Amino acid sequence: METAGAAGQPVLELMGIGKEFGAIRALHGVDLQVFPGEVVGLMGDNGAGKSTLVKIIAGNFRPTQGEVRFDGNAVHFYRPIDARAVGIEVVYQDLALADNLTAAANVFLGRELKRKFGPFAFLDHKAMAARALELFGELRSETRPHDLVKQMSGGQRQAVAIARTRLSNAKLVMMDEPTAAISVRQVEQVLSLIHRLKEQGVAVMLISHRMPDVFAVCDRVVVMRRGEKRADKSIRDTSPEEVTALITGAKEAA
């Protein structure tokens, strides 16, 4: 399969991104382009700078150097909602769920559907539950909108977190280790969801340690090591062995 937007405009473009935390240089001179409908695997060992990079794109951190361009425009995110407003959704590794609320409440957290009664706006429980059920259906997850997240399995929680990204018309979805804590069958489901996103022209960045997952769904793999981008290759031109070597540093760059 061709990478969808090889000729088109990248949805996300990073230019010379660097980030320092005091004396620690977490990222240095990272350039990256992500095109619509493309799945990019972001790999690297712990401390390689993956998370920092994701957090810069998601608006948690501001880069020390460099520029982030989204849809061709330079963007500056001060908070995660700013990133979400332009169409960047993140599935966090710890999923960012409130255990004491229902699945539907978590999906709509921060952007509840409301109905107006005169000057007051009340939650539209019915509409939210219906939409959440629809989203869980799309994810093929047996999750009831009214169940508390506290009582759910790892896969169901993952579904709730992913369903959240489907509420808006996101152009870029970043997933931080979405397959780390779930069963084999559920990994299958998450990967097929990534395929579905891709079909819709959504760009996906998959941050993962699991080589098979990356090679199953990604068009391109980007390897980070010691805060720098060491490789950016089409998945057809590389192999798990080469990527492993790049991650560990056995091979410096490719």
Next chain:
Amino acid sequence: MAMPLESPISFANVGRIRWWQRGIFASQTGYVLLALLGLLIAMHFASPYFFTQGNMQNVAKNFSFIAIATLGITFVIITGGIDLSVGSMMCFSAMITSMVMSGLSTPGMPGAFLFVHLAADGKTVVANVPGLILLVSILAGLVTALIVGLVNGFCIAVLGLSPFVTTLGMLSIVRGLGYVVSNGRGSFPGGPDADYFYALTSGDLFGVPAPFIYLVILAAVMAIVLHHTSFGRHVFALGGNEKAAELTGIPVVRVKIEVYMICALAAGLQGIIISGWLGSAPANMATSYELNVIAAAVIGGANLAGGVGGSLGAIVGCVLLEVIRNGLVLAQVSSYWQQTLVGVIIILAVLVDRIRSRIT
């Protein structure tokens, strides 16, 4: 961008949660409510005076005296915070209200000419607009409470101080201010509007004590706010997982400040009502009431770790405390036992909930 379904979703592997395993039936509030009903029945057989109209009115009035503040602190507890300044706040609001009322009703005091004039006999003070002094003085008390709540919320949400330390400090600050403004003497509601004041705070409507009516209205409003508005949803989310709340774009700082303002406002209103019943606002009024209020909230099912609580629970907790107090009096048990028993009940209520959540 709806994606087509290959087949409708089935729930082959996920059982449905039964009705008795969810909502109020699976909450501490439910169990305590059950215990309360049992206690009421036991009291009926133990004492023929318990279910008399007079005693019921007393009970209703007495628990209403802490229940409104309990509603307020429940918001704070749901977010995982705590407010120790409610007792002092009750006193200070009541004091400001009665001082403003007396001040505006005394010809010669600054601003008083706007509100009162002397009658022809040169002694009787007559209000220019009946009820206006009452309105202004109650507003003064409530605005004071809001300011204190704002300071609490600012310190906790913006400066990041711990709620316990901030409100412990505020407990002392506000109590001290109360002594300062009244010179330690306390103050009395006075002037032409004092009768309205007493009617509104310690009067009754068709035999139902006024504070109880306010309580029911406020509890209903609170239940709607908690469960049917996005503010309420955010309050719960904040208590469940503050980081998630922040990542999903909930205005965490604003919600936190708002809950402390609501709590202080409820405490202020409560204090004003208590002062109407006492007939004065002494400087040591409502000392250590914060502990009763927190105890009532916790017994009713609010979780100090955050994320759980509600208006029904707050009321149930207050009623239970008051019925026990009342029962001990009717049974002629030394009232010194009351505090001991309250402590036992706090621990029992939380223990039962812990055992239940282990079983299911």
